[in-house]
Amino acid sequence: MARKIVAGNWKMNLNRDEAFALVSEITGMLKDEESRNLKVILFPSFVHLGAVVQLCLGDARIHVGAQNCNDHVAGAYTGEISASMIQSYGANHVLIGHSERRLYFKESGDLLSHKINMALQQSLTPVFCIGESLEERNSSIHFNRIEQQLSTEIFHLSGDDFKKCIIAYEPVWAIGTGLTASPEQAQEMHAFIRAIIRKKYSIEVAEETSILYGGSCNDQNAAQIFSLPDVDGGLIGGASLKSRSFVNIIKSLP
Numbered sequence: 018m019a020r021k022i023v024a025g026n027w028k029m030n031l032n033r034d035e036a037f038a039l040v041s042e043i044t045g046m047l048k049d050e051e052s053r054n055l056k057v058i059l060f061p062s063f064v065h066l067g068a069v070v071q072l073c074l075g076d077a078r079i080h081v082g083a084q085n086c087n088d089h090v091a092g093a094y095t096g097e098i099s100a101s102m103i104q105s106y107g108a109n110h111v112l113i114g115h116s117e118r119r120l121y122f123k124e125s126g127d128l129l130s131h132k133i134n135m136a137l138q139q140s141l142t143p144v145f146c147i148g149e150s151l152e153e154r155n156s157s158i159h160f161n162r163i164e165q166q167l168s169t170e171i172f173h174l175s176g177d178d179f180k181k182c183i184i185a186y187e188p189v190w191a192i193g194t195g196l197t198a199s200p201e202q203a204q205e206m207h208a209f210i211r212a213i214i215r216k217k218y219s220i221e222v223a224e225e226t227s228i229l230y231g232g233s234c235n236d237q238n239a240a241q242i243f244s245l246p247d248v249d250g251g252l253i254g255g256a257s258l259k260s261r262s263f264v265n266i267i268k269s270l271p
């Protein structure tokens with residue numbers, strides 16, 4: 018059975034005081050949910066990473082991750098952050114392949130494969146993001162696109178390594194647009210992703226892989242999306258920046 022997870026991707030938002038306030042509000046509100054075995058992951062920007070890890074130490078249900086990592090171990094790559102640096106601050110997850118990185122920073126599938134390897138080498142859990150553009154959906158090639166991303170970017174992993182990863186399905190047309198995939202669209206794609214994983218690896222790997230939905234998920238629609246059989250939680254952008262809405266989304270996990 019796949020682990021249910023809610024993750025918050027803060028993107029390039031929140032200064033120091035705002036970030037600290039948000040974390041303390043979230044940890045405070047989650048105290049009311051102490052009995053629940055939740056898994057929450059916060060993805061602050063790099064500069065807040067160490068501090069957010071410290072602020073979350075009191076609640077083992079809250080994990081912290083980076084929004085990106087470099088594909089090299091170390092070296093002359095000015096401005097870049099390595100997986101081992103992230104790990105050394107106590108963060109244990111990393112987003113790889115977010116559509117904003119693919120689009121604005123021209124990250125290729127080949128580069129993403131290397132980043133996944135680097136993250137795993139440093140014992141970070143990759144949250145690997147895949148998703149089709151609106152054009153691809155309108156041309157009815159969305160399933161091909163998702164299959165291609167999986168097969169060329171992450172299926173080089175052994176079953177044992179793949180089991181350490183989390184998949185996030187984020188249709189690009191739903192990110193930050195207020196458009197959410199309908200329950201039918203989300204379930205159909207998540208079931209497709211799980212079927213592809215089953216075909217490549219095994220039933221066991223497919224059933225244990227958490228597949229998160231991302232794209233305009235908020236506290237109004239989360240409960241419905243999270244109730245879908247192949248949706249194991251969400252990767253939340255805008256609605257993760259407000260403690261009340263983010264905690265309501267967490268509470269929507271079945």
Ligand code: 13P
Binds near residue numbers: 115192233256
């Ligand atoms: P929004 O929730 O703002 O649409 O962003 C989703 C996302 O990109 C999470 O990684």
